[in-house]
Amino acid sequence: MSRSRAEMIEATRAKLLATARRAFQHTGYAATSMDELTASAGLTRGALYHHFGDKKGLLAAVVEQIDDEVDERLNAVSAQAAAPWEAFRERCRAYLRMATEPEIRRIVLQDARAVLGPATDAAQQQCIASLAALLQGLMEARIIDDADPQALARLVNGSLTDSAFWIADAPDDAPRLDQALHALDLLLRGLPRR
Known part of the structure; x- marks a missing residue:
């Protein structure tokens, strides 16, 4: 059964949030690399920018x-x-x-x-x-x-x-x-x- 577009969008957003939470907690905001974060999540920087605008938007979320x-x-x-x-x-x-x-x-x-x-x-x-x-x-x-x-x-x-x-x-x-x-x-x- 294929997932709907809305489910895929929510899954991508949830994956970015979970990965960012771990990185921000263990590494800190300033030391967290967006390239490493998105690679760790198995996603692209484009996905991050699409959902949160930038690193600061991700922190706010x-x-x-x-x-x-x-x-x-x-x-x-x-x-x-x-x-x-x-x-x-x-x-x-x-x-x-x-x-x-x-x-x-x-x-x-x-x-x-x-x-x-x-x-x-x-x-x-x-x-x-x-x-x-x-x-x-x-x-x-x-x-x-x-x-x-x-x-x-x-x-x-x-x-x-x-x-x-x-x-x-x-x-x-x-x-x-x-x-x-x-x-x-x-x-x-x-x-x-x-």
Whole structure:
């Protein structure tokens, strides 16, 4: 049975993304050769340019894919929690733990930040909107005091994002994750109603 053109296009795109993820994680964006990457995928540079425009477009697509997976993982953390406050707290803690994962650390927190810069703003806005919705739910449930959910989401997101960058920039044996998790607990302790 022959595959349709749409299936072949999707297969080529998926192969390029998977190959790029491995290369960007292990070699880094700057050191990844497009000729070696496309040869490793068994494809041509033309396929890469057709699907992603250039190397930077490929990085953006890889980051988007990883961001979607991170969202799914964070939603799973929230869904497993016994109570809304625990869901929020564990979601924040899980985000910081992800900063130590080699793929997220190298591709999302180091290379994407340096290469894509403002192009990552859309992902940040999505994170802020998600946090704002969670915080709004906690306010409506009278778990935390009322505040502007966007303002509070920006403060929490900014703290988490900056801490994730700080963790990712540390040598592998640095205790930054434990330090950030402790500081996060102190910060979040002020949110629940007394």
